[in-house]
Amino acid sequence: MHGRTTILWLMLAGCGDAASTAGTTTVATSGGTSSGDATTPTPTTGHAGTTGGATGSGTAAASSSASTTAVAATGDDPGSTGLVDTGEPAGTSTTGDAGSTTGTTGTDSGTDSGGESSTGAPACPQNGPPPGPALHRFDVATLNCPGDSCPADQDQCLCPVDFAALDVAPAHFMATGTDNNKQLVWAAGNFQAMYVDDLNTDWMAGGAARADALIASAASNFDCGAPEWFIVNEISASQWPNNPAYRQFVIEFAATMKNSYQKTVVIAAPFDKPGNHAADWATLADHAYVAAEVYLSGKEVNASGNSVAWCTAQYKAAVAAYAALGVPKDRLFLVEHFGQTTPDKAWGRAGVSVAGWHNAIKARSQAAHSVGFAGFISYAWSWNLMHETAANRLAFSETFAAQQLP
Secondary structure, three states, X not given: OOOOOOOOOOOOOOOOOHHHHOOOXXXXXXXXXXXXXXXXXXXXXXXXXXXXOOOOOEEOOOOOOOOOOOOOOEEOOOOOOOEEOOOOOOOOOOOOOHHHOOOOOOOOOOOOOOOOOOOOOOOOOOOOOOOOOEEOEEEEOOOEOOOOXXXXXXXXXXXXXXXXXXXXXXXXXEEEOOOOOHHHHHHOOOEEEEEEOOOOOOHHHOHHHHHHHHHHHHXXXXXXXXXXXXXXXXXXXXXXXXXXXXXXXXXXHHHHHHHOOOOEEEEEEOOXXXXXXXXXXXXXXXXXXXXXXXXXXXXXXXXXXXXHHHHHHHHHHHHHHHHHOOOOHHHEEEEEEOOEOOOOOOOOOOOOOHHHHHHHHHHXXXXXHHHOOOEEEEEOOOEEOOOOOHHHHHHHHHHHHOOOOO
16 A cells, blocks of 8 residues: 555546535635634544444445354445454464564565564463454554654654554454554454555465465464454556456455455555456455555645545545446445655645644545445554654544544
């Protein structure tokens, strides 16, 4: 997952008219577009279905994991998959303390393990997983910490305190590279997915080989048992458009993960509005969820007046473009970028003020919830190109955690 990619062949879907977003709210600006104080109430911190079956017309997809009992429920939004089962292993075994799985300190790029260090918690809890069910909400949170907290001058950093700010209710998934911190995740009522930093390693060896290697990596890095859910970064923006062999690799990888290993895979796609290869997109969606990197920047959202209706129109355009190529909304996730990026970037904060970024996070989240994607992935919490203070970064995480998603 990186910056939003623009490809010449992409179909330019429209943003939609006012009628398509009827009933949405607009967060008005105050004193310019850089801050835009919200005039609508902050969404509730919980989810209607976290303490029982949510009401609505969307029906949850039961997990394919053989080791868990599927928990179907209804979602808040038409077309949303709402709540799902957790996909956690039914039993755990003790293989030693956190040091038994070696995690290296790194950035968001690197090995399949995500370069994740440990907070010091034992790897395998003894009391079993929390009751669930969990939302289709995934926070990519691979630790990369030089000490107790992130120095303001470090471009990429994620420390235990930042992890803890995301590891909160409602029950959802923390996408990590190891299960070094499983005890903390389970204690918070949450679950783990495996974050895979690079789909494309040795891709010419074929999708089945890549799946085999990834499962071996999961066995090595998850002492308590590999999770059911895999968040995979990402389809190649240069190879997918023009290389049929590469597209077949991605499809074969997804099919092997599903059929041979019974894993649920979400593959990030750096196209907000794809325009070609419908047969390949449709086949991929049969085997994996597709996660569209729409990436509405703080600058764009502030420029719209922090309009939920404007954000909704952009997300609906992505949904329509993928649906036209055979990826229905119930197979489409949304990825959004939460990095502290500079004004020259077209993703993440993009240099807006502290107040502006809080309001952009709220507007984007309200829009994503109203559209009803199959799931939501938050990405790039470690990015700090603006050298923002640790206190403000934590506050942004808290604002996000309070939003109702997916």
